[in-house]
Amino acid sequence: MKKTRFHEFLKLVGPYDFNGGLILASVFFLMLAGMRSYVYDYDAITSRLIFFAKSVLIVFIILLPVPIIYFAFKYLWRRFRIQRTLYVYLCEVCIFVLMNVLCTSATSRWLIPLMHIPDFLRVRSTFFLIFIRILFSLLFIGFTHHSHRKLQENLAEVSNLNALLSREYHSIIEADENVRGQAVQFLHDRVQGQLMMASLKLREIGSDTSESTQVDINSVASHLEKLRSTDIRLVSRLLSPNIDAEGLHGVIQSLCEQFSLNTNFEISFDEKAILLDQTINLGVYRLIEQAVINSITHGPASHVKINVETRSSHQIMVQVADNGPGSESAQMGTGTIIMDAWLSKLRGYKEISSEPGTGYTVKFLIPLEATMSTHDQ
Numbered sequence: 569m570k571k572t573r574f575h576e577f578l579k580l581v582g583p584y585d586f587n588g589g590l591i592l593a594s595v596f597f598l599m600l601a602g603m604r605s606y607v608y609d610y611d612a613i614t615s616r617l618i619f620f621a622k623s624v625l626i627v628f629i630i631l632l633p634v635p636i637i638y639f640a641f642k643y644l645w646r647r648f649r650i651q652r653t654l655y656v657y658l659c660e661v662c663i664f665v666l667m668n669v670l671c672t673s674a675t676s677r678w679l680i681p682l683m684h685i686p687d688f689l690r691v692r693s694t695f696f697l698i699f700i701r702i703l704f705s706l707l708f709i710g711f712t713h714h715s716h717r718k719l720q721e722n723l724a725e726v727s728n729l730n731a732l733l734s735r736e737y738h739s740i741i742e743a744d745e746n747v748r749g750q751a752v753q754f755l756h757d758r759v760q761g762q763l764m765m766a767s768l769k770l771r772e773i774g775s776d777t778s779e780s781t782q783v784d785i786n787s788v789a790s791h792l793e794k795l796r797s798t799d800i801r802l803v804s805r806l807l808s809p810n811i812d813a814e815g816l817h818g819v820i821q822s823l824c825e826q827f828s829l830n831t832n833f834e835i836s837f838d839e840k841a842i843l844l845d846q847t848i849n850l851g852v853y854r855l856i857e858q859a860v861i862n863s864i865t866h867g868p869a870s871h872v873k874i875n876v877e878t879r880s881s882h883q884i885m886v887q888v889a890d891n892g893p894g895s896e897s898a899q900m901g902t903g904t905i906i907m908d909a910w911l912s913k914l915r916g917y918k919e920i921s922s923e924p925g926t927g928y929t930v931k932f933l934i935p936l937e938a939t940m941s942t943h944d945q
Contacts, residue, residue: 581706583657584713588638592631594708595668599627603688622683629679630671637667661709665701669694737909744906748807755800755807763796809853816849820874823857827864831872838877844884848934851910852876852886855932858907859888862928868892869927882936889929894922907932 603623610616641660645652669691676689691697767789774785806826809819817837824833844852856874863869869890878884911917916934 578654580710580714581658582654582661582710583652584709584717585652586709586713588635590712591705591709592634592638595634596627596631599630599689600624602690603686606686606688609686619685622685623688626675626679626683626689630668630675633667633671634664637664658706661705662702665698665705669698669701672697734912737912740905740909741913744909745808752804752808755804760796760800763792763800767792767796809850811846811849811853816844816852816876819853820856820876823853823860824872824874827860830868831864831870834871834873836873836875836877844936848884848914848936851914852884852932852934854910855886855907856888858904859930862930863888863890863892866892878936884934884936886932886934887929890927892927894924894926894928 600623603619606623607616607619610619644650650656672689673691673694676687676691680687680689770785770789770792774782774789777785805819805822809822811819814822817835820835820837824835827833856876860872860874863872869892871891873887873889875887875889876884907918911932911934914934916932919931919933920928921931922928
């Protein structure tokens with residue numbers, strides 16, 4: 569427990585990436601406050617102004633080495649990549665204070681008498697002044713920068729969590745696409761092959777039966793052939809759409825055709841979207857797919873409007889609106905994780921609006937700069 573408290577105390581002491589301008593301004597006004605009582609020793613306004621001007625000039629001279637040392641240290645840390653430990657930080661503060669006290673002592677001894685003004689610096693003991701100013705500097709920097717450092721640590725933690733969440737989202741997308749690809753491969757290699765063999769076997773068996781039985785067997789074989797050549801291919805296209813061959817508009821139309829029995833679709837498509845990056849095209853398709861499934865299964869909606877358009881040269885807008893019952897809480901149903909994962913990958917965001925009796929409207933806004941970021945990843 570004592571060791572933990574001691575570490576907490578050391579962490580409060582430093583190190584800090586302190587604001588040099590704040591420290592310089594604070595010392596400047598503290599030194600000016602020391603000469604305030606001397607101003608009233610002069611009766612004439614002119615004399616007071618002259619004393620004040622000379623005092624400000626002296627304070628500037630005393631503080632002149634501070635910014636020079638400050639920027640010199642910052643250059644050294646960057647140039648030689650020195651780790652800013654507590655001991656390095658303490659040495660840095662001590663050097664600052666030492667230079668300031670030496671300048672103050674020299675000014676009090678030689679410059680103030682030359683200007684014929686009272687010694688408002690009042691340097692009595694140099695070593696005591698060094699000790700007091702080091703202690704004051706550490707306390708002042710600690711109290712003024714501790715909250716800022718805590719905020720920076722919290723922001724860094726949030727940034728790390730966002731990066732972790734982004735990686736998790738990318739893993740979800742990769743796993744989802746891999747599963748879809750494996751399912752398509754299985755349907756193509758195994759299921760289609762087995763159905764074709766079963767159809768051929770049935771026709772072979774039917775050739776040795778009566779005419780009526782043969783008709784029934786051929787009907788079943790034809791049904792299996794249709795299932796193999798049409799339905800399974802259709803499922804494969806839905807699982808893994810061939811956007812390169814059909815284009816984004818084509819695969820969206822194919823998607824809507826599968827649900828068109830009970831739902832009417834209206835598609836508004838910006839032809840500029842044809843030129844989108846392959847990753848963005850797939851992401852847009854997955855977002856629309858999940859939104860359409862939500863509209864049909866959780867609506868249920870009889871009319872769905874899909875709008876894809878490019879907003880200037882920097883953003884694409886995808887909107888899916890339905891005429892379902894809606895809700896007071898604008899929350900999506902299933903597939904939200906897939907949506908969020910793709911939006912994270914494409915660096916976009918979604919807006920959901922809904923009111924009872926007006927259906928759901930989900931809008932996805934995707935920056936076209938995501939093209940380069942997805943290539944980098």
